[in-house]
Amino acid sequence: MRLAIVFFFLIVPFIGNTQTLIILGTLQDGGSPHMGCEKECCANPQENDFVASLGIMDDSGPILIDATLDFVAQTNFLKEITKSGELKIFLTHAHMGHYAGLLHLGREAANAKQIPVYAMPKMSEFLSQNGPWNQLLELENISLKNLQNNHPINFSSGLSLTPIQVPHRDEYSETVGYLIQGKNKKAIYIPDIDKWSKWEIDIRELVRDVDYAFLDGTFFADGEVPRPMEEVPHPFITESATLFESLPREERGKIIFIHLNHSNPVRKEEFAGRKLLEQQGFRFAKFGEKFSLD
Ligand SMILES: [Zn+2]
Ligand SMILES: [Zn+2]
Ligand SMILES: [Zn+2]
Secondary structure, three states: OHHHHHHHHHHHHHOOOOOEEEEEEOEOOOOOOOOOOOOHHHOOOOOOOOEOEEEEEOOOOOEEEOOOOOHHHHHHHHHHHHOOOOOEEEOOOOOHHHHHHHHHHOOOOOOOOOEEEEEOHHHHHHHHHOOOHHHHHHOOOEEEEEOOOOOOEEOOOOOEEEEEEOOOOOOOOOOEEEEEEOOOOEEEEEOOOOOHHHOOOOHHHHHHHOOEEEEEOOOOOOOOOOOOHHHOOOOOHHHHHHHHHHOOHHHHOOEEEEOEOOOOHHHOOOOHHHHHHHHOOOEEOOOOOEEEOO
């Protein structure tokens, strides 16, 4: 009898919990310690403090959104928790924190075999036309799968991912976020966007439509870094909080800020500004945190 109870508690949590999102990193592209930063924010490196990436645990095999410079640790972690050596990668755009990790799949490193990499047309062209990325294709370390804006990629497990184009500094590629549709729940992942007001989609409508919204929280407020911040536009968390003020608390509770710059004070749990936002319902991504899609 006792054995049966133990069996129940060990096994039951895994039954019917086959689609899960997992936070594999929370930081902006440059990570922390950040090149050149001598401030307190980068003085004490934290364990598993990786660049923003979302993992999906699914019957169709593990999926990674974005290949960051912490790609090795992140894929190792995903492999360990999914007990699967498979991998599919969906890319958002050609900024260093979102695709540069692909290099670990090349001949000098893993020498991988045809890892599916899903990318938008300009992103695919960029990878195909430029070294060192085109060598990954020539050696068939990766195989490119073409995405189109607003067209879902459906997996037999019932999972689908739909790229949604967003306004961002598109030097080499377009930029997308992903709508992730699970068996029962939906999520949106938008690590980078210039400003909500530049988008034809009303983010508040989108938040209403999903269960989880992982949104660009790069900077807390204007003046945070000593450079003209209009060069690197993002919705400040303070701006987003004002925009989402009109939503009921329950809706605000779906919002999880991610892609935090090294300088962002919300990285500290005890920061008063963060506590205030948490009282209003907002959340902040944490490495290893899971969100069920069942
Ligand atoms: Zn980024
Ligand atoms: Zn720093
Ligand atoms: Zn970017």
